[in-house]
Amino acid sequence: MSHLLSIDSLSRDDIDHLMRVAAKMEPIAQRRKITRVLEGAVLGNLFFEASTRTRVSFHTAFSRLGGSVCDTTGFTFSSMAKGESLYDTSRVMAGYCDAIVMRHPDKGSVAEFARATHVPVINAGDGPGEHPSQALLDFYTIDKEFARQGKSLKGAHVLMTGDLKFGRTVHSLIKLLALYAPLRVTLVAPPGLEMPSELIERVSQQGLDVEVRENLAGNFSDVDVVYTTRIQKERFTAEMEEGFNLSRDFTVHRAFLNEHCNDSTIVMHPLPRDSRPDANDLDVDLNGDPRLAIFRQTDNGIPVRMAIFATLLKVEDQIDKDLRDVKWFVPETVGVDDARF
Amino acid sequence: MSHLLSIDSLSRDDIDHLMRVAAKMEPIAQRRKITRVLEGAVLGNLFFEASTRTRVSFHTAFSRLGGSVCDTTGFTFSSMAKGESLYDTSRVMAGYCDAIVMRHPDKGSVAEFARATHVPVINAGDGPGEHPSQALLDFYTIDKEFARQGKSLKGAHVLMTGDLKFGRTVHSLIKLLALYAPLRVTLVAPPGLEMPSELIERVSQQGLDVEVRENLAGNFSDVDVVYTTRIQKERFTAEMEEGFNLSRDFTVHRAFLNEHCNDSTIVMHPLPRDSRPDANDLDVDLNGDPRLAIFRQTDNGIPVRMAIFATLLKVEDQIDKDLRDVKWFVPETVGVDDARF
Amino acid sequence: MSHLLSIDSLSRDDIDHLMRVAAKMEPIAQRRKITRVLEGAVLGNLFFEASTRTRVSFHTAFSRLGGSVCDTTGFTFSSMAKGESLYDTSRVMAGYCDAIVMRHPDKGSVAEFARATHVPVINAGDGPGEHPSQALLDFYTIDKEFARQGKSLKGAHVLMTGDLKFGRTVHSLIKLLALYAPLRVTLVAPPGLEMPSELIERVSQQGLDVEVRENLAGNFSDVDVVYTTRIQKERFTAEMEEGFNLSRDFTVHRAFLNEHCNDSTIVMHPLPRDSRPDANDLDVDLNGDPRLAIFRQTDNGIPVRMAIFATLLKVEDQIDKDLRDVKWFVPETVGVDDARF
Incomplete structure (x- = not known):
């Protein structure tokens, strides 16, 4: 190196x-x-x-x-x-x-x-x-949190949500995770912001078990990590901006974690997150919840x-x-x- | 702390x-x-x-x-x-x-x-x-200058002049001085830029002997410290700016010090001071005079x-x-x- | 000092x-x-x-x-x-x-x-x-390069070219070199960008052997140092800009060095140099040539x-x-x- x-x-x-x-x-x-x-x-x-x-x-x-x-x-x-x-x-x-x-x-x-x-x-x-150092600290965080919980990386399940098209951190992280296959990754993005298909193909060939789902409804009870990202509207084309009407359907909040995930699911985010009331990435109602790992992540x-x-x-x-x-x-x-x- | x-x-x-x-x-x-x-x-x-x-x-x-x-x-x-x-x-x-x-x-x-x-x-x-560190260094300066002169803080007389309305340093300093009462403070400000009356009331109740005077004419021969401040025109309302026509009546210069104060009166200023010819806070004609303590103050x-x-x-x-x-x-x-x- | x-x-x-x-x-x-x-x-x-x-x-x-x-x-x-x-x-x-x-x-x-x-x-x-530290590092570079080549500063020949009117580095360097006379300096500048004549007079009186030439054609085979500078168009008057039509006649490139100079001639420049194709100070075709001393110079x-x-x-x-x-x-x-x- x-x-x-x-x-x-x-x-x-x-x-x-x-x-x-x-x-x-x-x-x-x-x-x-x-x-x-x-x-x-x-x-x-x-x-x-x-x-x-x-x-x-x-x-x-x-x-x-x-x-x-x-x-x-x-x-x-x-x-x-x-x-x-x-x-x-x-x-x-x-x-x-x-x-x-x-x-x-x-x-x-x-x-x-x-x-x-x-x-x-x-x-x-x-x-x-x-932005490779971000992917490395993300991976280090997963590793450290798992060690704390007594979990193994082998067979872990990571949910990635938010802007999976422009978010370079999720691209780097999924490539890094592919080196540690077998692992499960589930992808949930608003229409138009999906992970590029060639990237999904590549990491699948490396042994990553990738599932694409349309929304956050349903069961995520075996998810170990929820990795959510900010919608990067500043990278939208004019055309995209026109049609885009983001509801809070893709927002990760306390209710989602309590009802759909489990007690040891950790929540990550590359930050900054949008903390305004209409934010659609990660709700502030998780502040103080030990599952919120975003500040341990920046640390x-x-x-x-x-x-x-x-x-x-x-x-x-x-x-x-x-x-x-x-x-x-x-x-x-x-x-x-x-x-x- | x-x-x-x-x-x-x-x-x-x-x-x-x-x-x-x-x-x-x-x-x-x-x-x-x-x-x-x-x-x-x-x-x-x-x-x-x-x-x-x-x-x-x-x-x-x-x-x-x-x-x-x-x-x-x-x-x-x-x-x-x-x-x-x-x-x-x-x-x-x-x-x-x-x-x-x-x-x-x-x-x-x-x-x-x-x-x-x-x-x-x-x-x-x-x-x-x-801006608490400014008040602390102001107080430290008074203390150190007094020690050098063999004076005691007890019963000292501080004159504050200039913009006493918007100048946060004088607000902080007078609150700090109040903890060391008995002390005398005289306030002289242009019309419209007076020290807020509730602040005067508060420090008076703490034992500070506060006198308000209208101008710098008259006798200040027992003043130990002249603390002058810049007129902060950038904080004026449009209405204030209209009516305001500041003469140099409130400017501290060598003649004021020689005629109205005494040989050991020190002059302080939170800086920056306006050094242009029409400055109305502190004249450059005091440069080199040992009573000018403004640089010892920043030091x-x-x-x-x-x-x-x-x-x-x-x-x-x-x-x-x-x-x-x-x-x-x-x-x-x-x-x-x-x-x- | x-x-x-x-x-x-x-x-x-x-x-x-x-x-x-x-x-x-x-x-x-x-x-x-x-x-x-x-x-x-x-x-x-x-x-x-x-x-x-x-x-x-x-x-x-x-x-x-x-x-x-x-x-x-x-x-x-x-x-x-x-x-x-x-x-x-x-x-x-x-x-x-x-x-x-x-x-x-x-x-x-x-x-x-x-x-x-x-x-x-x-x-x-x-x-x-x-910008005196620039002249000092330029002089240090000449001295160090000469030591490496086993040359003496005494009687050395320095060619200065480019903008000799606005380039403050050549002004400082020629003044510094004058302290080490006898030395030869040849000046080549586009019309309108010549070295000020009072400066030439001054350094000549100090013993510097100064020659002014109109262009880079001809023989420079005994030149030890080519010092070239960027045309500082940002300092031109409107009048100057109007008439100015700079060809690449004053550009130092590999062909000039090979055909007109010698194997140990070093090329210096105060940097930044213009690396765009129409640059008229120093061509990038000298990159990698050991005679190009510009980076040893910044070092x-x-x-x-x-x-x-x-x-x-x-x-x-x-x-x-x-x-x-x-x-x-x-x-x-x-x-x-x-x-x-």
């Missing part, structure tokens, strides 16, 4: 390795330990497209490993406006930074950027393309991104030798749970 | 504690010593409303304690534009950061943010609401904000054990005085 | 010192060593005008010395919009930071800023004014800016005592060469 650009380039061994390293990062992510293993290293955290939470998450992960971070935000790189190529920008940044995180609105641009540099590049989202972004940095910069075996106790006060709930909120 | 949201929630003991801790921070703030006590900790420095000086001041204070800072600036949090609630944003950030500083244009928003998180939140200004922002962080993160007793000498060159004027400029 | 504002204020001794210190920084810049010599120090990295690469370069240089960086970007300082003077901004920032890097669109503004502060200020570009920004900070903060003699090995993985090409890309 020299870059992290796409889930497609990861083998099951790569993922298993990242999951193991992420687990090793927990004492640091939960602020019981600190490390200086990346002391002196500089991360270029380049966000050509705004995304506060992802940027802060990468920033924190690198900081917690002892490194320094230089953020850049804004829709255009000032020099690109003067005709500079991604090649030049990339090569120049490689002289300044030891690793680069990049979000860019154009699909493929991060891979192009990576080709011109000799330092590790992490794709933090290239428009409709990929997991830290150890997973730490694992990505540690692996790319090859310090994963040095962490254990470079741990000190935290000196400041950490509230006991940090990194544990969000049920009490 | 789990958050710092408002002066109202601070007891005199809390303030005394912060003042003592701030004094302990002076060797670090003045760059004779360094500490690593917050090593590994991450501050989320969230400015939804621009304020370079306040942001940099918090950034530096956290850095000088050995922590890392992740800045966010801009009028909208990118995810909030997608309907995300302050609750969600807050809970997510709590998973990334060990403390959060937040400035936001809406009154009450920082407190709402704090309710959803288990890490300490500091209000760096919520619109017309509060004091560092030890006071360090004290806030140290107290919220409970490291104030560990500082003494974790001090090293500074290795780099520090000009001898740093942290001392600004009279020579 | 208390500030770095202009090449004019540097003596040959100053420059020799900076070059020696920069060479000492190479093991850190190339990521074989780390230092903590600036631990606890805070850099105010103030960019009132966008410039990602320069901002990141200063940020990294300060970070690699062990310091913390607080970036500010944006066209207006929020407080300046309220009438605050550069004097006040500067004095306030001096209370927060141990060194200040500033880019500002107005010529002279950085020097004005420096007058009000007691901490070192570095001019990172004041509009059409100066050199790190040790040179580290040397500037170390000199201004007087830690250049402490570096040797405060070095540790890097723990993370560094690709072998970092800091070495870009010929393979």
